[in-house]
Amino acid sequence: MTVVLSVAASRRETRVLWAMAAVLAAIAIASLGVGRIDIPPGRVMRILLSPWLAPAEPVTPLEWSVVVVVRLPRVVMAVLAGAGLALAGASLQGLFRNPLVGPQVVGVSSGAAFGGTLAILLGWQHLGLVGAAFAxxxxxxVLVWLFASVVSRSNILVLVLAGVVVSGFFGALVSLVQFTADxxxxxxxxxxxxxxxxxxxxVDKVMLLAGPLLPCAAGLLAxxxxxxxxxxxxxxxxxxxxPVAGLRWLLLALTAMIVSAQVAVSGIVGWVGLVxxxxARMLVGPDHRVLLPASALLGGSFLLLVDDVARSMSASEIPxxxxxxxxGTPMFAVLLWRTRERRMDG
Amino acid sequence: MPQLRRSATLVLTFCALAAPLRAEIAVTDLLGRQVTLSEPADRIVLGEGRHLTVLGLLHEDPVALVAGWRLDKALDEPTQQAYRARFPAMDAIRPVGSGNRDLSAESVIALQPDLLVLSLMDRGDPGMDRARDQIESAGIPVVYVDFFAHPLENSIPSLKILGALTGAQDKADEFAEFYDTHLSRITERLADPSIQRPRVFLHAHASPQGCCPTVGSGVFDDFITTAGGTNIAAEVVPGVQGTVSLEYLIGADPDVYLATGGTHMAGRGGLVLGSGVDAEQARASFKTLLAAPGLSSLPAVEQGRASGIWHLFNDTPAHIALIEHLALSFHPELFADLDPEATLAQIDRQFLPVSVPGTWWVRAGE
Structure with a gap:
């Protein structure tokens, strides 16, 4: 009986994952048509396929430029960044056994932010900025690891505190850079x-993001x-x-690589890895075998929708x-409230 | 002893009679504040380092007048080098603060200057206002000028204020006459309401990666409007500067694409123009910019209606030459007789103590 229920549950979860993937694909196609210049989804598909299948109505340079040159890299980047951040967040929440943990907790975002701001101050371009943020x-x-090693490498609370200390340190350096910038x-x-x-x-930035993100995401999923x-x-x-300590540091390194790569190409995007x-947990439950891919798919969809809003609301983009x-904040508040209610009911 | 007393009485009487004869210098600055000096200032602190070249329009040796300056918004490196070569005393100018709106009241007071020159952009900043109050309470006059926020409206009044306060009123009047002659030639021809004004998009600090910082009101908007164009971003950017998306730019389909650059953009792979830049380097950087994804497909770029200009025209009265360049770009038939290069050369020859070679603009297809 238990086996039958387990198989049924796994089938349901698989169906949910496929549904999430289909929703993500639909949002991506729609996103390619949404913006200052609206293009219907059918036309978007024809534009994308035009190098191989010539459409009845020829693709105009404006359409090609908007869909393929401007929007396509952006959509791919939003999906990768959203999926990466959500995957990193879900992994860290499992690792720390704490649903209030997000990618920012390890101090990586602050470090990457300092690298990026320093690069801008020094006038380093494109690759220099990405490289500095990543480094x-x-x-x-590494600082978190050293800090934790000195105190207690196996204590999770020490890790969190080390992350807070390192975040504070790099946050101060970011402020210093802002103060000295013209x-x-x-x-x-x-x-x-x-x-x-x-x-x-x-395309270059998409490759720079995908390079570290895809293998690290594959590592986390494995x-x-x-x-x-x-x-x-x-x-x-x-x-x-x-091997608990070794595995923990491997997971931290993989999530850090993902977050660094994301911050390097698109700045700090908060709340995705937390919310x-x-x-995803509400949709597929707490089993990380399903939760991680579900988080990735949901994260891609979420950030893609947010980016659609960012570029459609006004000519001047909302960061x-x-x-x-x-x-994220009201969503998180609602989620916490529902969790509390469920606990009280239970 | 009685003779000494008599001499002292004579001296004091003479001083008392002569005091009213020695004319005080009184001006009203751009904030409507009365600024009074007992004699022309010859020890000045500049709130913006790049205003040294503005003093250069008025004085043979502007460096001799400057005791201190704020490092924020300094001169660009090639201009600094050119001035330093001519005036080695430039190394003695003391910094009085750096960073964003940062001014050390203590550093200014320690220099005991005759005058502190601040920019209109410094107004209303709590830190700057506090520093100004402390400096004024130490008996140092503070004057507000502007060559940036509203350049067409304020540049010549500001130059005349500085001319009056530094004993160079004649030179200020001479430049004002030169400026007005060149400006009226443009404004008079554009007075005809039937003239079609091209829709212009200005890409500020232009680089292939960052699209698109632009301008709303003031500064370059003033230049574009005066030269007979319409700044399309003024409708969507609420302040002086802002950012619009590449998608907005493609959808807006401007008649003219205008990019600004400078030596500060070299490190970012952007448009390199200005002091110390040769024409070949400027053309190469402009070509790279126009080949950027999204920009290359703009009809304005494809049809050669694209131009690059030096960004730092935004804080000097020499912007009159830029306005001529823009007028010629927007209305080539109407302004076929304009020669912006000659205007710049004349400013160099007639007014500035140091000639700094460079490339100040570039056109598509050159």
Whole structure:
């Protein structure tokens, strides 16, 4: 009986995952048509297929430029960033056995933010900015590791505190960079970059994001059953033969790489890694084998929708960080309220 | 002893009689504040370092007048080098603060200047207002000028204010006459309401990666409007500057694409123009910019209606040459007789103590 229920549940979860993937694909196609210039989804498909299948009505240079040159890299970047952040968030929540943990907790975002702002201040372009953000994001993780090693490498609370300390340190450095930046040239660029945006998305940036993100995401997905065991507690995990400390640092490194890559190409985008795993948990339950892919698919859809709002509401784009916070905070409050109610009912 | 007393009485009497004869210099600055000096200022602190070249329009040796300056909005590096080569004393100018709207009242007071020159952009900032109050309470006069926020409206009045306060009124009047002659030639011809004004998009600090910082009211909007164009971003950018999406730009389909750049953009792979930049480097950077995804497909770019201009025209009365360049770009038939290069050369020759070579604008297809 239990086996039958388990198979039925897994079938249901698989169906939910396929449905999520279909929804993501539909949102992506719709997103390619949404913006200052509206293009119907059918026409979007014809434009995308035009190099292979010539449509009855020829594709105009304007249509090609808007859909393929401007929007396509942006849509791909939004999906990758959203999926990566949600996946990182879900992994960290399982790792720390705490649903209030997000990618920002390890200090990586602050480190990457400092790297990016420093690059802008020094006038480093494109690759230099991405490289600096990435390098400082990972150096933040190294600092957290060193800090935790000195105190207690196996204590989760120490890890969180180390993350807070490192975040505070890099936050101060970001403020210092902003203070010294020229107010008419560099400062607006820094502020806009920190608020997060996919406005500068292009093929190069998509590749720079996909390069580290895809293998790291694959790594997290491959380890998802181990996260299940880790979330049971350190003692149980050790009893089942897992190298807890090593696995924890591997998971932290993978999530740090994802977050660094995202911050490097599009600035700080908060709340996605915190809110989306909660939504996914409501849809598919707490099993990380399903929760991780569900979070990734839901994260891609969520950030894509937010970006659609960002670029459609006005000619002057609303930074993503503002929108994700405005949407994420009330959503998170509602989720917490519902969780509390469920606990009280139970 | 009585003779000494008699001499002292004579000296004091003479001083008392002569005091009213020595004319005070009184001006009203751009905030409507009365600024009074007992004699022309020869020890000045500049709130903006790049206003050294404005003083250069009035004085043979502007560096000799400057005791201190704020490092924010400094001169660009090639201009600094050119001025330093001519005036080695430039190294003695003391910094009095840096960063965003930062001014050290203590540093200014320690220099004991005759005058502190602030920009209209400094007004209303609590930190700057507090520093100004402290400096004024130490007996140092503060004057507000503007060559940036509303350049057409304020540049010549500001130049005349500085001319009066530094004993160079004649030179200020001479430049004002030169400026007005060149400006009226443009405004008179554009007075005809039937003239079609091209829709212009200005891409500020232009680089292939960052699209698109632009301008709303003031500064370049004033230049574009005066030269007979319409700044399309003024409708969507509420303040002086803002950012619009590449998608907006493609949808707006401007008649003219105008990009600003400078030596500060070299590190960002953007449009490189200005002091110390040769024409080949400027053309190459402009070509790279116009080949950027999205920009390359703009009809204005495809049809050669694209131009690059030096960004730092935004804080000098030499912007009159830029207005001529824009008028010629927007209305080539109407302004076929204009020669903006000659105007710049004349400013260099007739008014400025240091000639800084460079490339100030570039056109598509050049």
């Amino acid at each position: 400082f994001g990972l150096s933040a993780l 107010s008419h040239d560099k400062l607006p660029v820094i502020v806009f970059w920190l608020l997060g945006s996919f406005a500068t998305a292009d 380890l998802r059953w181990r996260i299940n065991i880790l979330s049971m507690g350190d003692e149980d995990a050790r009893a089942l033969g897992l 989306v795993p909660h939504l 993503l960080g503002i929108l994700t916070a405005l949407i």
